[in-house]
Amino acid sequence: MEEKFDAAIVGGGPAGISAACILAKRGAKVIVIERGEYPGAKNMFGGVLYGRALGRIIPDYAQKNCPIERNIVESRVSYLSEEGSISFSYRDQAFFEKLQNNAFTVGRAKFDRWFADQAKGFGALLVCSTVVTDLMKDGAGRVIGVKTDRAEGEVRAKVVLLADGVNSPLAAKTGFRPEARPGQIALAVKELIGLPEEVIDERFGVSGANGVTNEILGSVTGGMNGVAFVYTNRRSVSIGIGANLADLARQRVRPYEMLERLKLHPAIEPLIKDGKPLEYLAHWVPEGGYDSVPKLFGDGFLIAGDSAMLFNALHREGSNLAMTSGRLAAETILEALGKGDLSSATLKGYSERMKESFVLKDLKTYRRFSSLLETHGELFSTLPKGASEALRQILTVDETPKKARRQTAWEALRGRVGLFRLLRLVFDAWRAV
Numbered sequence: 001m002e003e004k005f006d007a008a009i010v011g012g013g014p015a016g017i018s019a020a021c022i023l024a025k026r027g028a029k030v031i032v033i034e035r036g037e038y039p040g041a042k043n044m045f046g047g048v049l050y051g052r053a054l055g056r057i058i059p060d061y062a063q064k065n066c067p068i069e070r071n072i073v074e075s076r077v078s079y080l081s082e083e084g085s086i087s088f089s090y091r092d093q094a095f096f097e098k099l100q101n102n103a104f105t106v107g108r109a110k111f112d113r114w115f116a117d118q119a120k121g122f123g124a125l126l127v128c129s130t131v132v133t134d135l136m137k138d139g140a141g142r143v144i145g146v147k148t149d150r151a152e153g154e155v156r157a158k159v160v161l162l163a164d165g166v167n168s169p170l171a172a173k174t175g176f177r178p179e180a181r182p183g184q185i186a187l188a189v190k191e192l193i194g195l196p197e198e199v200i201d202e203r204f205g206v207s208g209a210n211g212v213t214n215e216i217l218g219s220v221t222g223g224m225n226g227v228a229f230v231y232t233n234r235r236s237v238s239i240g241i242g243a244n245l246a247d248l249a250r251q252r253v254r255p256y257e258m259l260e261r262l263k264l265h266p267a268i269e270p271l272i273k274d275g276k277p278l279e280y281l282a283h284w285v286p287e288g289g290y291d292s293v294p295k296l297f298g299d300g301f302l303i304a305g306d307s308a309m310l311f312n313a314l315h316r317e318g319s320n321l322a323m324t325s326g327r328l329a330a331e332t333i334l335e336a337l338g339k340g341d342l343s344s345a346t347l348k349g350y351s352e353r354m355k356e357s358f359v360l361k362d363l364k365t366y367r368r369f370s371s372l373l374e375t376h377g378e379l380f381s382t383l384p385k386g387a388s389e390a391l392r393q394i395l396t397v398d399e400t401p402k403k404a405r406r407q408t409a410w411e412a413l414r415g416r417v418g419l420f421r422l423l424r425l426v427f428d429a430w431r432a433v
């Protein structure tokens, strides 16, 4: 391609398309290169998007028919043992009324396509079924474009935004992002289970376009550091589970085995009973936190979204971090284009914007969270069992005096996790979150 662009964006996911919208809206000549047949064709995630981050890019997204499945009005957290489930749930009328669209579920195949259409509407050029294979550099090492797998597929641009997601051979090849360690990556699998709308409404206690998220921890990952989820869509339920790559390799467990175990758990099985499997997908999740974030810019390039390891593992937020980083990268590019200086001296403004934003602030706040999960394996093995046994003791009604029941409950817990370990966990958890 002879034409020279102001910006070439690698990847048509939330980060890349956010940047493309902002750039194209302001008149920049921008190209998005996506390896999928269409944006979203190869993408998957749990399913929750955040209205604030999207609204900063497309303020009237609801009027523009954003393919929202259900608004989230209730968030549940469940801690599962083999047989039991301890749950905490929060439902608030504000999420039905004034905070509508705070968080909502979408399917990536529909959403990414819709989002990319908005960017095209603003004037961005989208090229699909094309893989960026390398970056082009000048003699001084400045990035001046990208190479693709198409014949004569070199694309010259004043600046390149890498928004190619976590599983990026390009990042490793270019050396701009050090290859992630297995301990910093989780492998997640997800199944989409079709159910009639009224069955979902009844099972999750919602109606209309309202929905529920359920984040799940405990023994479902078979002692491995990981989490699971169940989210409601309009006519389907997303159920998924992921575990740290290092743990999966150590235990030689196949991800679909974890998913099957989750689906059979007594607290989960009734939610998906008689459902029809529609889709099965697997994807990596960057869980290394703040310390795994690479340098975000250089001469002629920037890195955004999962490619920059931006994922909040505690709150399970990634799409909003991707969109915000894409937006801030685009604002920096616009400033640099205005100055006519695309060197790292100007592009470092992106790093400064990111430091000022919730994205890096949150990752910094929770920088110890990954190591908390890594060092406290009891969270996924003995603690759920001990907690479940303790609660069973407390809730069993017979003629035993309550004081004795409390003592037995405490012994059940301590029998699974020693006192020192429990105290250490409380201390480390307090420091991490």
Ligand SMILES: Cc1cc2nc3c(=O)[nH]c(=O)nc-3n(C[C@H](O)[C@H](O)[C@H](O)COP(=O)(O)OP(=O)(O)OC[C@H]3O[C@@H](n4cnc5c(N)ncnc54)[C@H](O)[C@@H]3O)c2cc1C
Binding pocket: 010, 011, 012, 013, 014, 015, 016, 033, 034, 035, 036, 039, 040, 042, 043, 044, 045, 046, 047, 048, 049, 050, 130, 131, 132, 133, 163, 164, 165, 166, 168, 170, 188, 189, 190, 240, 242, 283, 284, 285, 304, 305, 306, 307, 310, 311, 316, 317, 318, 319, 320, 322
């Ligand atoms: C199981 C799972 C559940 C999740 N749940 C949630 C959730 O509920 N809420 C949430 O906010 N986040 C969630 N996340 C995280 C969220 O999906 C990511 O943080 C977000 O998608 C990152 O967006 P991105 O644009 O940076 O990368 P991606 O969404 O990965 O997009 C990258 C794009 O680049 C393209 N690409 C890659 N390489 C090339 C190349 N060489 N050439 C051309 N194109 C290329 C890909 O095809 C893709 O379209 C979840 C992730 C997983 C895996």
